[in-house]
Amino acid sequence: MEMPVPNAAILGRKYQIVQRLQAVLPAEAVIFEPVETRAYECDALTAYRCPPMVAVLPTSTEQVAAVLKICFEEGVPVVPRGSGTSLAGGALPTADCVILGVSRLNRVLETDYDNRFIRVQSGRTNLSVTGAVEEMDFFYAPDPSSQLACAIAGNVAMNSGGAHCLKYGVTTNNLLGVTMVLMDGTVIELGGAHLDAAGLDLLGVVCGSEGQLGVVTEATLRILHKPEGARPVLMGFDTNEAAGACVSDIIKAGVLPVAIEFMDRPCIRATEAFAHAGYPDVEALLIIEVEGSGAEIDSQLAKIIAISAAHNPVEVRESKSPDESARIWAGRKAAFGAMGQINDYMCLDGTIPVTQLPFVLRRIGELSRQYGLDVGNVFHAGDGNMHPLILFDANKPGDLELCEAMGADILKLCVEVGGCLTGEHGVGVEKRDLMLTQYTAADIDAQLAVKDVFDPAWLLNPAKVFPLKTTETRRAA
Amino acid sequence: MIKPKDEIELAEAIAATNGPLRITGGGTRPLGNPVDGTVLDMTGLTGVHLYEPGALTLVVGAGTPLAEIDALLAGENQRLAFEPMDHRGLLGTKGASTIGGVVAANISGPRRIQSGACRDFLLGVRFVDGTGTILKNGGRVMKNVTGYDLVKLMAGSFGTLGAISEVSLKVLPVAETQAVVLLEGLEDQTAIAALSSALGSPFDVTGAAHFAAGLTIIRLEGFNDSVSYRAKALCAALSGFGACQIETDQSQASQLWQEVRDLKAFHDVPGDVWRISVKPSDGPEIGGRLRSLGGQVIYDWGGGLVRALLPEGTDARAHMTGLKGHARIERAPDSVKQQFGVFGSEGPVIDQIAAGLRAKFDPRGILNSGLMG
The missing domain is CATH 3.40.462.10 (FAD-linked oxidases, C-terminal domain)
Structure with a gap:
């Protein structure tokens, strides 16, 4: 698996970058000793491994924004990570990157049974979302096989499915809104407890964008009453x-x-x-x-x-x-x-x-x-x-x-035969180089154009989803 | 006027044009801000490209009339589950709505609350961007996370990112039967609470609407024995809201939902019509504010979709203070649309992202320019 050559200039500034991150996060939330960064060297696609330069574990949207602002100013690539259960290598680091792990963002912020939604921080695991509403006989429908471990952040990034989506749809059909931090640290809200987009359906394109458009820190999810039986x-x-x-x-x-x-x-x-x-x-x-x-x-x-x-x-x-x-x-x-x-x-x-x-x-x-x-x-x-x-x-x-x-x-x-490369796991690095079998160069360009708008500096998870040669000039700019 | 016969002609026409284009399908939904430009008539791009009832999949040219699609699906006892609204009565338009127009405006109906919006049933699109390049995204299968989901982005983009040439849709079987549970005489707030109760039950409600005149309706669909069981169970669960009636006459039931879907009460009645989406429990709040201005209100989607008939020139958006959601003008004179803007601002950052996307897909700014603001 070809990955971009690490940027020596960034590696040379490692300790300066670590110091800046330590200024906005608790000391134990900034991991940079090689023996410790090894824990983040891969996700569930274990064939490929590379320890990141640094890993950070923020506990609030504000901390995520502060981290991204620093990385933006320093020109450091950021790889967002939920629980690291991706089978496609979506959270595979590069040696010069900061892994932004959302696992400590795991609180339930609001449950509303009258309006049938729950708002959670994105590091919360899929199964524990249902766990939070089970006492009222409600559930969150998308159920990927890894639901015990996988985080909502990863579900949103990959637009995860599961065995029951034949009836209830996949993540994008059950996602009502997100709080998302852009690469420059700007915090935006897309959607909410109401239905449909006010203008362009940006929530629709963020879901499934594999952490390349922004870092989702909170999600508003549709919850349903359980059926009487199955x-x-x-x-x-x-x-x-x-x-x-x-x-x-x-x-x-x-x-x-x-x-x-x-x-x-x-x-x-x-x-x-x-x-x-x-x-x-x-x-x-x-x-x-x-x-x-x-x-x-x-x-x-x-x-x-x-x-x-x-x-x-x-x-x-x-x-x-x-x-x-x-x-x-x-x-x-x-x-x-x-x-x-x-x-x-x-x-x-x-x-x-x-x-x-x-x-x-x-x-x-x-x-x-x-x-x-x-x-x-x-x-x-x-x-x-x-x-x-x-x-x-x-x-x-x-x-x-x-x-x-x-x-x-x-x-x-x-x-x-008329199908596609990936139905619910995502492209990541695993299927990156097959994208041109499904899409023309122009089709790929249209997708790259979306990233250009959200992340003009191409710092968010930049080596994923698209064949490296199609993104080379953008990543080098 | 330009009327391409196929996707290649469409691409050539867009590449060759110098001035702005106004994209039209059947012309039944003149939604959005008024647009100047040469008419780009999409009704030549017709035809069923693929229909596999056993895979619940339909692929058609964007100019295909909706009525033709409905008839084709009905032959296999299937339908478009998102129940698109027919805007002709409300907007006083004639002609035949096209599927491309439905998708471009992300038009849904009462069943949106249970099964999803048009965008949720859209599996793939082909379109031509503002440079004349033919593009595709998604495909024809139910689950597809290959690359970015531009399918969702195209649904509801009102032709401002590209002219849609082909759409691929998930269709669903027609339910064997439907029943409507009716409650009468409830105030808005109580009615919406009843709808929340119904939607929060295990009985799989597929429609939940309230006419502010005091009629509250809840739809159940499925196999005969199941619908009959659930209707009784739901009535029992809602007994605190008063005695329910159950309408099982199929044409009566369909007519009720058509009245909600198409806003029949506002047809041929003067005034502006606004479409407001809020959290369902906020519905009665904004509904009440608008009624106090002399408006009439119809609630759908369990209270979350508030459609209001207001005295001409009323800015419904100005009355949303403290409420999250959005308000759009459905019907008003051009002067009113220009004064308030059909779509509201989403704040500087999101507006800038939207403008950035339009600049990428339509660098010359020629596709339905200004329609969304």
Whole structure:
């Protein structure tokens, strides 16, 4: 992974910069000893590591503004970091950067059940947002797999999704407003507890901008009352085609499940060996969950099972109790861990049109044989967001590179069939160099123009999202 | 007038023009500040480029009439869930609204409170910027975080960043049935509290409106048995607000929501119309202030969308003191629009960012120049 050459002039001024940061932050909030900055050398894309020059841990919007103003004046690149759970390397440092960690900004600022929103500091974890409103039976809908650890700041930066976004939408559909600090230290408010933008939808473009337009310090999030209940049905199929066609028919029929999860045979077998969830040994497996009162759930599941009959499921297990539901979900939730037991793996995140599922799964199988690397597929089928897990051995020279080449081929395939490189993880550094397979140079330029307006000096997370050669002159200016 | 047949002609026309352009679709929504310039008529860019009912995806040329799209979707028992308002009655316009106009103005309706706005259903756009360059962003899949989300930026940019040539939308199935729970005789504040209660329930409310004349309506949609169960459960939950009625006649129910969506009570009645978005519990406050000026008010989105008919020349924005949100002129003579500005200022920093984006996408300032201020 190519990263920009660290700026020697900045490194030469390290202690002067540290002193200025210490003047606006408590001493323990400025981390600059190499032995300590190592803690920030990577996020969840652990294949790439680089300790930052400095890491800071502010506790207020004012402190964030003060830090950014100093970095702006010193011309120091800033890499914002939530909880460091990015699978795309969104928080990967450069050696000359300041990591701005928001993990200490973790307070709930306001909960308003009448108006159905919560305002939190952005370092708060996704799951603890729901935790803060659970006593009133409310929840925050986007639920990325890392929700126990991941921060709202990162969710906003990557426009995170989750298993339940088929019904409730992704972060951008549940984000009402932000407080954001621009690179020069200016604090702005976008949106709030009201709906729709007053003018241009700047909130819409900030969400998913991977920390390149500003540092979000507070977020106003839509909260919803929990449904009365939820229950899944598990179905096994002889072919991926049958399972894919079944998904399409369910969606078309007007039943809107909260989640439709898909696992293929390699993934089912790995999961069984690890979690013993009692899954059938089939080619493809669907877990479909619906919500409502007990009678509503029964009736929706009956409709789904009736639709599935046309696709000859070899196994149908309808949950009748919380215990049965937990067992159906146990394997799916353990899937990533199970694959990790077998070997190192790389998790992809391309999205495809649902109608292309059988073709894409077949092609992935062919690529797997061609590269000699095993692949398990587990993903959100309702919205076509695939997560192929490619297994490789990190200790075997050349295996990571082989795996990356195969990953790139799968993502190009996703784009070819009308999909995209990333559905919910973000581009980061991981998919940066594939951007030109999805967008023309002009399309990329239009996106760079947005960053030019928000961050004219190109100091915020500058080496991410776009191929380095497309941003070179801007970063050098 | 320029009327390109396709995206390439559109790009050539914009690149070749010297003067300002006024972009129009069906001409049913003359919203925004008055704009001078040669008319750029987008109604030649029609056609369904892709419709996959099983993937809930529709890709169409921006000039495609909305009515054609509605009919196409209805054939598969699907619809545009964001329920775009028809502005013709309110603005006294004729013609056929185009999907490009709907997207450019981010037009939504009562279901916005539950399922989202037009921008939330927009999966991708193709457009031509002010230099004549063809650009695309997003795509046709439900989940896409590849690069910046210019799709959201284009929705509601009123043609000031580019002329939209193609849109890709998520569509949803039509619900099997709907029911409306009605409450009568509630004061604004109590009515909005009732709507908050309904929206804060587990019963999946898809519309929550209040006519200041004292009629409060709540919509439930879905399968027959489920709607019938939820309507009864909701009535029980709202018993503290008085006795509910349940309207199950489908055409009666649809008509009620159409009246809210299209502001039927303000059609052909003189006066300016303002559209105000606030936190729902602030709705009755601004509604009350405007009613004391002689205005009439219709609340939607659980109280958060306040649409007011006001004596001509009233500046509703001046009465927002102490309230967060925004106010826009929907209908007024050009003189009033020019006096107050259809869109308010968002403060110097955000106004400067917006101006900066326009300067990047339209460096010559020729696309609907001044429409948003």
